Amino acid sequence: MTATGMYTPKPGAAPLGRMIATQAVLETKMLLRNGEQLLLTVVIPTLVLVLFSSVDIIDTGTDKAVDFLTPGVLALAVMSTAFTGQAIATGFERRYGVLKRLASSPLPRWALMTAKTVSVLVTEILQVVLLTVIAFALGWSPQGNPFAVLLLLILGTAAFSGLGLLMAGTLKAEATLAAANLVFLLLLVGGGVIIPLDQFSQATQDILRLLPITALSDGLRDVLQHGAGMPWGDLGILAVWAVVGLAAAGRFFRWE
Numbered sequence: 410m411t412a413t414g415m416y417t418p419k420p421g422a423a424p425l426g427r428m429i430a431t432q433a434v435l436e437t438k439m440l441l442r443n444g445e446q447l448l449l450t451v452v453i454p455t456l457v458l459v460l461f462s463s464v465d466i467i468d469t470g471t472d473k474a475v476d477f478l479t480p481g482v483l484a485l486a487v488m489s490t491a492f493t494g495q496a497i498a499t500g501f502e503r504r505y506g507v508l509k510r511l512a513s514s515p516l517p518r519w520a521l522m523t524a525k526t527v528s529v530l531v532t533e534i535l536q537v538v539l540l541t542v543i544a545f546a547l548g549w550s551p552q553g554n555p556f557a558v559l560l561l562l563i564l565g566t567a568a569f570s571g572l573g574l575l576m577a578g579t580l581k582a583e584a585t586l587a588a589a590n591l592v593f594l595l596l597l598v599g600g601g602v603i604i605p606l607d608q609f610s611q612a613t614q615d616i617l618r619l620l621p622i623t624a625l626s627d628g629l630r631d632v633l634q635h636g637a638g639m640p641w642g643d644l645g646i647l648a649v650w651a652v653v654g655l656a657a658a659g660r661f662f663r664w665e
Contacts, residue, residue, distance in 0.1 A: 428516050429524050436528035440494065449489040449593070450536060458482045458540060461603055462547045470605060471634075479544040479551070480629035481602035486536040487562060488622055491529050491569035493593045499525070499577035500585035508664050518664070522574070529570060533562070553632035557639050561632070564647035565625040571654025572621070578662030596622040601630075621650040 423431075440446050461467060462475040469477035502508050512518055541549075576585050598604065600622035606614050617623050628643030 423515075425517075425520060429520050429527070432516060432521060432524035433527035433531070436525055437531050440490075440498065440528060440532055443498070446494045446498065449494050450486065450532060451539065454482050454486045454489060454536065454540060455543060457485065457597075457603060458543060459547070462544075467604060470607075473548055473550070475544055475547045475549045476634050477605070477630065478603060479540070479549050480633045481600075481626040482540055482544075483537060483562070483629055484565065484600075484622055484626035485597060485602050486540060487533060487565045487625060488569050488596065489593065490532050490536065491566045492573040493589045494532075494573075495525065495529060495570060496573035496577045496589040497586050499574060500580065500582040500589075503577060503664065504582035506665075512664050525574075526566075526570060529566060533566060537562070551633045552636035554638065557632045557637075558629060560644065561625060561628045561640070561647070564644060564651055565621065567651035568621040568625075568647050568654055571651060571656075571658050574658040574662060575654055578658060578664075596620065601626045619646060621647055624650075 440450075458475070458478055461478050462473075465474070467474075471477045499508070508521075511521055516524075544551075573589070576588060580588065596602070599609070599617060600620055601617065602622065606617060606623070606627075609617065618627070624643040624646035628640040628647070631637040631640045631643070
């Protein structure tokens with residue numbers, strides 16, 4: 410009796426879907442284990458929501474500050490994960506040669522970026538669930554169309570992800586760390602997240618409204634606070650940023 414063929418190895422790459430899923434799980438674990446990433450993605454948005462909803466620091470022009478703040482904090486959570494966190498993590502992976510080694514593996518480069526995107530989406534789902542629970546505990550009363558909210562979050566993720574990858578793939582890791590955190594702080598203050606845009610001059614407002622964080626926070630606020638329909642203007646701005654950012658990242662991203 411022969412056992413020929415029973416234990417013959419079958420070398421080769423695993424199915425593409427399994428490789429992407431495995432890499433996405435790994436990316437998510439690394440992101441959630443990183444203290445700085447947790448600070449950006451969970452702690453800061455949560456503190457902003459709780460602090461400014463509980464203490465009368467800024468005049469939001471609403472009876473309940475949480476109704477104004479929650480949409481902006483959701484936008485902040487998307488930016489912290491898709492832009493700031495992803496830019497910093499990818500920048501240092503590029504510096505230490507991790508991306509170069511992964512690029513030589515059976516996992517295609519586009520599949521690696523897909524896995525990173527899936528990781529970002531999983532993290533954002535956890536953020537949205539956590540912030541929503543906290544907002545409800547603070548007395549939040551959302552309105553509007555859930556589909557419009559979902560569309561805004563998806564386009565916002567695409568826009569910030571493209572910009573984050575562009576930064577990580579063109580700047581040195583240290584420069585990415587500094588620039589990503591600086592942009593995060595500037596947009597936290599001037600992006601309509603916690604300070605109403607009408608606190609700025611008209612000329613400044615016109616410029617700020619073109620930013621992805623402003624379009625996302627304003628769009629979410631129009632839907633969740635005012636019960637508006639599809640915020641087509643804000644969706645259009647986010648779509649433009651998404652297309653430009655992802656196209657530029659694909660064109661200029663350097664793996665070494």
